[in-house]
Amino acid sequence: MPAGPSTSSRSFSVGAQAVVQLRDIAVWALTSRGSDLARRIAAELGATLFLPEKYAAPSDEQPFQHFSSAFPKNFFRFRHHVCVAASGIVVRCVGPLLRDKTTDPGVVVLDQEGRHAVSLVGGHLGGANDMARKVARLTGGQAVITTATDTAGLPALDLLARELGLVADRPERFAPLAAALLAGEIVQVLDTEDYLWTRLREMGHGDLFERVPDVEAWRDDRPGVWVSWKRPLTRHFGEPARESAGEPAILGLHPRRLVAGLGCHRGVSEASIITFVREVFDKNDLALPSLSALGTVQARIAEPGLHSAAAALGADVTFFSPEQLQAVRTPNPSETAARLVGTKSVCEAAALLLARTDTLVVTKTKGVELTLAVALPAR
Numbered sequence: 510m511p512a513g514p515s516t517s518s519r520s521f522s523v524g525a526q527a528v529v530q531l532r533d534i535a536v537w538a539l540t541s542r543g544s545d546l547a548r549r550i551a552a553e554l555g556a557t558l559f560l561p562e563k564y565a566a567p568s569d570e571q572p573f574q575h576f577s578s579a580f581p582k583n584f585f586r587f588r589h590h591v592c593v594a595a596s597g598i599v600v601r602c603v604g605p606l607l608r609d610k611t612t613d614p615g616v617v618v619l620d621q622e623g624r625h626a627v628s629l630v631g632g633h634l635g636g637a638n639d640m641a642r643k644v645a646r647l648t649g650g651q652a653v654i655t656t657a658t659d660t661a662g663l664p665a666l667d668l669l670a671r672e673l674g675l676v677a678d679r680p681e682r683f684a685p686l687a688a689a690l691l692a693g694e695i696v697q698v699l700d701t702e703d704y705l706w707t708r709l710r711e712m713g714h715g716d717l718f719e720r721v722p723d724v725e726a727w728r729d730d731r732p733g734v735w736v737s738w739k740r741p742l743t744r745h746f747g748e749p750a751r752e753s754a755g756e757p758a759i760l761g762l763h764p765r766r767l768v769a770g771l772g773c774h775r776g777v778s779e780a781s782i783i784t785f786v787r788e789v790f791d792k793n794d795l796a797l798p799s800l801s802a803l804g805t806v807q808a809r810i811a812e813p814g815l816h817s818a819a820a821a822l823g824a825d826v827t828f829f830s831p832e833q834l835q836a837v838r839t840p841n842p843s844e845t846a847a848r849l850v851g852t853k854s855v856c857e858a859a860a861l862l863l864a865r866t867d868t869l870v871v872t873k874t875k876g877v878e879l880t881l882a883v884a885l886p887a888r
Contacts, residue, residue: 532588535559538594540621556591580602590617615628615631616637619644624650624651625653626645627641632654634671661691666683670762672708673764676762686732689758694732696732697734700720701722730757741761768800769824769856770882783818802825803826804827804829805827807828856881866887869882869884
């Protein structure tokens with residue numbers, strides 16, 4: 510099959526943090542003694558150092574007048590914050606800033622002697638637990654970790670999912686699943702393509718989970734993890750009141766494996782594209798979080814609705830020349846497409862080129878001003 514796109518564009522996630530280039534670690538101190546320790550830590554971690562004006566050296570140390578204003582200003586500019594300060598001071602600053610544990614930075618607090626490095630906020634997804642351990646090793650102190658799964662020696666499913674590139678359909682369901690593990694319940698795992706199961710066993714946690722072989726063996730009355738690029742086909746899937754009703758949590762973890770080819774009219778809106786993609790995925794029981802890329806014809810490279818839709822869907826968008834698309838054999842060629850954009854197939858050919866395969870998961874589906882096809886690259 511023809512290789513590679515002629516033009517490609519990388520999409521970016523939507524939100525405040527996408528605008529600012531995130532730096533890794535900020536280290537803060539409030540006292541003279543704390544500043545000495547903060548300098549050592551910042552040097553070891555390659556971090557940006559923030560110190561009160563009267564202690565900051567006029568080199569690469571960042572001076573501030575008031576921690577209460579400087580810290581909030583820089584909170585979302587870094588992935589991690591290490592504060593040599595009293596926990597109460599940091600808590601009062603951090604509290605109003607917290608938005609979502611999936612995106613909030615991790616915060617570690619330690620005393621000025623370096624005896625205790627406390628993972629304060631963002632223990633798992635914010636990386637504060639690991640940062641607390643790292644800082645404690647540097648200072649010869651003790652990491653203080655209070656997340657229940659860590660203290661109980663249980664797997665942190667949210668961290669494991671991120672490590673394996675699996676996207677949660679409902680991130681809030683990590684908590685009830687952790688509660689089930691803490692209560693000694695066996696969590697069922699449906700993972701027919703083995704994205705998660707082997708890793709759980711390698712970590713020594715196989716006895717905490719039960720692998721179910723297929724959909725027929727899945728039980729809705731037990732907590733479980735569904736790992737697939739398909740939607741969880743369960744009786745209660747998608748009902749927000751599920752946990753509050755006391756029923757076991759079911760979490761979908763989706764590998765970003767699917768690619769979609771898209772044909773569209775000029776001037777198509779972001780909302781129209783997103784709605785159509787959702788409809789096609791729902792109709793075919795595909796998990797939308799598994800969508801990793803969109804492909805289309807080069808003639809649509811200047812369509813703002815296409816770019817913004819790809820960004821909102823968290824997908825890259827790739828543009829192919831008519832010659833590349835025309836060279837692909839597809840099941841549903843169109844003379845209309847050939848007349849308008851120079852190729853008999855846009856969506857099916859683009860999907861096959863992206864996936865580097867000759868098989869479609871979903872053949873061309875027509876909408877009012879859109880067409881869509883879906884393919885699955887080989888692992």
